Amino acid sequence: MAFTTICNIDDIIPGTGVCALVAGEQVALFRPTADQQVLAISNTDPFFKANVLSRGLICQHQGELWVASPLKKQRFNLSTGVCMENPEFNIKAYQARVVDGVVEVAA
Amino acid sequence: MSKLKLVVIGNGMVGHRYIEDLVEKTELAQFELTVFCEEPRVAYDRVHLSSYFSHHTADELSLVKEGFYDKHGVTMLVGERAINVNRDKRIVYSSTGREVQYDKLIMVTGSYPFVPPIKGRESKDCFVYRTIEDLKAIEACAKHSNVGVVVGGGLLGLEAAGALKALGVETHVVEFAPKLMAEQLDLAGGNQLRQKIESMGVHVHTSKNTLEIAPQGITSRNVMRFADGTELETDFIVFSAGIRPQDKLAREMNLTTGARGGIAINDCCQTSDPDIYAIGECASWNDMFYGLVAPGYKMATVAVDHLIHGQQLPAESQFAGADMSAKLKLLGVKVGSIGDANGRTPNCKSYVYQNEELEVYKRLIVSADNKKLLGAVMVGDTSDYGDLLQLMLNEIDLPEHPDTLILPAHAGAEKPTLGADALPESAVICSCFDVTKGKIATAVADGHHTVAEVKAATGAGTGCGGCIPLVTSVLNAELAKAGVEVKNDVCEHFAYSRQELFHLIRIEEIKTFDELLAKHGSGYGCEVCKPLVGSILASCWGEHILKPELVKLHDTNDNFLGNIQKDGTYSVIPRMAGGEVTPQALAALAKVAAEYSLYTKITGAQRIGLFGAQKDDLPAIWKKLIAAGYETGQAYAKALRMAKTCVGSTWCRYGVQDSVGLGVMIENRYKGIRTPHKMKFGVSGCTRECAEAQGKDLGIIATDAGWNMYVCGNGGMKPRHADLLASDLDKATLIKYIDRFMMFYIRTAAPLQRTSVWLENLEGGVDYLREVIVDDKLGINDQLEADVAKLVAEYRCEWTDTIDNPQQLKRFAHFINSDERDANVVFVPERAQHRPATFSEKNPQVKGDILHVAAE
Known part of the structure; x- marks a missing residue:
């Protein structure tokens, strides 16, 4: 699996997400804290089929990190893409890493 | 089987309650229900009749939800009077010549005002105080009068006096007895009340026996002559000296009547003809008739139960008399009367507390053995009413020193609190709707865990509202009993409200x-x-x-300063304070909308919304709008959205104040301040209320004398009529009150709680809110005003700041690693503009994919 270089880690404000175009797919990238850590899932809200998840709020439930969709607040697990409200709406999760301050995603 | 034919004569408060109760307990379709309503309008709230003058319209007092009778197939004959009944043939004859067959007849004919046999009482300057028509006539007369007299110093008389005072005439009260409210108060209490009322400028004359009213006044149109030789000049007279049961029709029907009048009924509310019921003020039970609404409501319930169950009702469901205790606010004075207020029980004892400085009087009447409460009188302070009433009704043992129940906190002794646990299940908590502690407990057990939910489920507290503190304590006690922790934690990360x-x-x-x-x-x-x-x-x-x-x-809305739409685009809504916009600004807006092909619509908030803006276009769009003089409308924020206004006195021929001017001013003052949920204001230039201000979080309605301030209304999913907080305010006072209201809401509301729900959950309701905002009960008003002043001074247009900051603009790109835009944002034409394409319009070939599941 090949990693694609996306951006500098400092391009992402801690606690927020951005959207990246990776091999034709929209990927939502989240930087939960000021640390050198990013998590990646699909940017598409499967309920509305709209590309918005990178604009959601990062939240912690059951000891794990999720993003709440900005449209109707359904939560998606940032590590697995599982939808908390309805597993029929699980989405894809991607591998992401930070190497020397540079964010990379495998798609 | 043919339907049972029910005829109800009368559509007052009790008549309407009967039908509501019937709808609640049965399938109304099994009846053929006909109602005669003599007045030109269906049931309205007669208890709050005098509020008609404080800018309520007749519609506002209505008790009947729009379409209620139609929906339930009730034949409602408005303005039609039942003039005769043939009991053998079971036919009701009406004033229009109609004949209606009945199987069961319910008489709810109410009462008529008692007018003492005084010479001259037929004068065109004499009125009674009973219906909205009466009030309209009084209002018209007051316009060309300077002085008005109310004959009657009882409850109804003082209500009427309040109305006259509101109409701005010099107001006198003439009472036959030596004290005010002879039924409800003892002499000392009556005197205290008199002092308070007189200090408000109402003239009280007791022990006056009116002999004559003659059109021979010198300074006024008429003169009243009393038995003691004195005289009083007045322009008009309102008789409000009590009521008599309206039993004329019943007498013609040869139904048995009570010794003091009224249609005689048994414990099941049947008259001497078992197929005919009588309920409400027209009914006489054990030779007593009741002029309060609560016993009438109880009779309605009993009559419905008896109709449904047919046979003899169990004893606990029968009518067994009613407690005449009452808590009122007359001319702004709080008055409470419980049980044997005059201490007529042999060997009873009294405890009295009097504070002439604060004009408070309280008296307890207890049994000879000091164990039970028999009655109480309260003037000026009725905060103990709820507890005392429960002590009396449930015959709960008094504490060792009963006077601690009425002494103020600074007297030292700790006031014994009446725990909800002390009350029996049968204790009536809400007497307006006859809700017992047991019913509330059941509702709590069924999962209704907030005051608002309990109110909705049981009706408790939705009448006069006086029982809300007690409802709350029963609720909390039940929750504690059930092991439910009363938690207001905002979420798992903060154990705080x-x-x-x-x-x-x-x-x-x-x-x-x-x-x-x-x-x-x-x-x-x-x-x-x-x-x-x-x-x-x-x-x-x-x-x-x-x-x-x-x-x-x-949320994304605040971060990108727009409201996100279903396809991920945003709306652009600039501020048009008060709904004002110049033609030049409109042209600039049109140009931007055309350039970025934005769908354009007037919003519900008297401004224009541009929809379908892509995130990366937002800064450029706003740059152009700001250059044209616009600023952000904060339509994306939990903040003040706008002030809706009618055109007001500057143009409208009815307007009495400049509603647009005020609307623009307050919208600009409070814009941008973050609140627990969004807020909407409304300002109407006259009582016609074209701005629908009473459906807003803050509603302001112009009066001849200033502005009336309404709070905590709501449209939307759960409409709520706003409550009147203060009347006839000048602009400076109004702004102070709004400052305090806004900041008090900001400080105390729960997350995402609109003002309407906030008020419903505020212990003490609008009265408490008034004490905080108007009377500064908490002593925090200086702080609240200072907080607002700071926020007003610091206001900045968020979009102006954003477009001036290149660092911020980076966030608006759709991709962090590409200049491409979101290919999924696609529009299709509709009605000369466009809308977002649906998924199948965008992907005609896709079938069965998980992404194809309909989301809504």
């Missing part, structure tokens, strides 16, 4: 989410606490919401 967090942030001067989390929270935070804390930080410190360390706290 929003109000508590607000105080922590304020007092410890916390400026960031991380600091608050480290000091008072745990974990990472979530979609509930993050925007909540962001909002509090904004309300407390007025910090720009787009500061980098705050960005992570906000």
